[in-house]
Amino acid sequence: MFKQYLGWKFILVAVAAAIIAATIWFATNLSEKIQQEETKKVANWVEANKELLQASSDANLNLAVEIVTNNTTIPLILTDEKGNILDHRNLDSNAVVQQPNYLKEQLIIFRKQHQPFAMQMDTAQKMYSYIYYGDSLILKQVRYYPYIQLMVVALFIGVVWFALSSTSKATQNQVWVGMAKETAHQLGTPLSSIEAWLEILKDKEENRAFVVELTKDVDRLKLITDRFSKIGSVPQLEERDVVQQITNMLDYIRKRASQKIQFTMESSAPDIPLMISPPLFDWVIENLLKNALDAMEGKGSIHVRIDNHPAHVVIDVSDTGKGIPKGYHEKVFRPGFSTKKRGWGLGLSLAKRIIDEYHKGRLFVKSSEVNKGTTFRILLRK
Template sequence: MLKSFDIYNQNNILKIIVALNLLLVGTGSLLYTNRLITKLETREQQYVQLYAKTIAYLVDPNHFDSGDLTFVTSEILEANRTVPAIYVDPNGQISKPLNIDFPDNLADNEKEQYLRQRIVDMRKRHPPLVVEVGNGVRGLVYYDNSNLLRQMAYFPYVLLAILTALGVLAYLAFSSSRRAEQNRVWVGLAKETAHQLGTPMSSLMAWVEYMRSDPAQYDESITDEIEKDVRRLETITARFSSIGSIPTLKDEDITDVIEQFTGYLAKRISTKVKMSMTSQLPPGETVKINKLLFEWVIENICKNAVDAMKGVGELRLNILALPNHEIAIDITDTGKGIPKASMQKVFTPGFSTKKRGWGLGLTLAKRIVEEYHNGRLFVKSSEVGKGTTFRIVLNADKEKKAVEPQPSVKEA
């Protein structure tokens, strides 16, 4: 147990280290990217300022001379190919829109409306730049973020989402690894238990034969019951040996299997519990099951029912046919019932209302039914103070011809 504890503790430390690293990477990436965005935004603002100064140069008559302005228009105005910008002159007229993508099939008056709406949107994100055109007259340049800047703004969140996903995947991987390790421990423990039981069972069988050799001294009925218990131990040993292996399913008469097992179980539970079985299936109705494991399911549910009734009450098993070639096995007790808050927890490993017990019985039962027999196990109904009904649903043998049900009632 100490070794397994160390393994789990190391896994927890490793998960913490991975989580901290992911957090550091995410935080560092976020800060670095925000720094890049700030620099890019400053650069784009400088572009717009150049654009504004160029317009001021062009519209102010004092700036004109005989020089060639081709360099200004080609090198400065065309340097900005990414930042959307719109110049509004002192009279409120729009001119020289830059890097504006118009929707298709817009008329000239519609383009004017479109630019006005873009100006409203731009003003929400950035204050306009003032263009001095001389004599105290001013125009305004409105601008927006480029596509690159918008992409960069979303990049940190995308990166953070990716890192979060990686963190979740890492956590799931560690959790899966721990569950696999737990399963290996349980499988090894179960097989070792089965191996250790072999020697005392062989010895008990020898003692049974010895007692039968002297019937005058030993009551034969006693030796018969001891032999049944030894056979029962052999069955339990076979169950433990099969843990971790794929069970073999065979066609079994489901009514006969449950009847035989409940007959055995009835003699080994409280005498104050009245146990009965009702079958509404046709004689010989078979289901593909693993008999040893399926008996384990019935045993776990019935023993839980007896505990819920505190050894006093009625335990009923009812086998009935369902549509779509399914059969149901209802196990009903008159115990204390299950509160609604605990209804979804009864199959959770470790959940138990008893002071003693590991809370694994119903968990194993559900796993055997659903994973090995492709069936379903659930709480059909429960009422506090009145009792609970568990239902097992299995696929019946579809190749059997339909036969009229002949109900039979047997009391164990």
């Protein structure tokens, strides 16, 4: 299990996580440095204003004036000791005019962001005003841009991942369909030859007993060939009694199963007409019954329950086998996945496709408990 996590996917995820962490760390450090610089600028701006207020008429105030006028990026709000707004700088002028509470809202934000600077307005009366300041647009961009960038990259990766996944599934479907049709084609030639030999054997009376059995096997092979040939094309649905279809398949499997396997079936109605593709539907039921037999390893019971509802039909196939671990409930339907030592893991995948795509229903694991059994459920709309 540990080796799976050391694959290339884990390495890519680890590298991506490292890049994301490094990007956020760099942006955080850079924003902190910019914030420190802006705090220094505001402090210099306050000192320059103090100098302008307290300077004599013959003092050289060029530097102070330059510092005050050069602040065009950091938003400021000037208040008195009671919190009344006296002046502001570098805020949205349109919002100030159109929104009566804009300045008050910004003042609340500034108070949460930074400690204000106090500036003495009148030395005689010891009156102070307070300078509140917020983050500049540049600081906000530096602080939030990496997260926006990561969201865009994540969205792009998600789209690419979905596209590749869809392409992969489409390719897999094409492979399975091609293989199924090729199998049907390959079976067709020897079947035709066997049918011809059977016709010759029928001419002799002493061959009649085993000719009957051989004919049954040939018919069975023709049915399998028909099933494979229908994979990949939209089947023609016919109205059939699903109770009778399932009964026939149970009888077929019962004859080929161990005598220690008990088969039972119950239905809420004696007959339930439904639009199905008979050969493909039989394939699904046969596959579920064979999986149940494999899970029980020669001993146990299989129970099929059919419930007829106004809008849909529910078919449950239950066994007393070894069960399916919870983490595998979805995986068992993936092409190539198999818990058996032999087999290609195509049976349940094709069965689900037949029910979901061709019959517009659902096939899923209703419940399963290790060493107690499994129930597969089929939902078919009327």
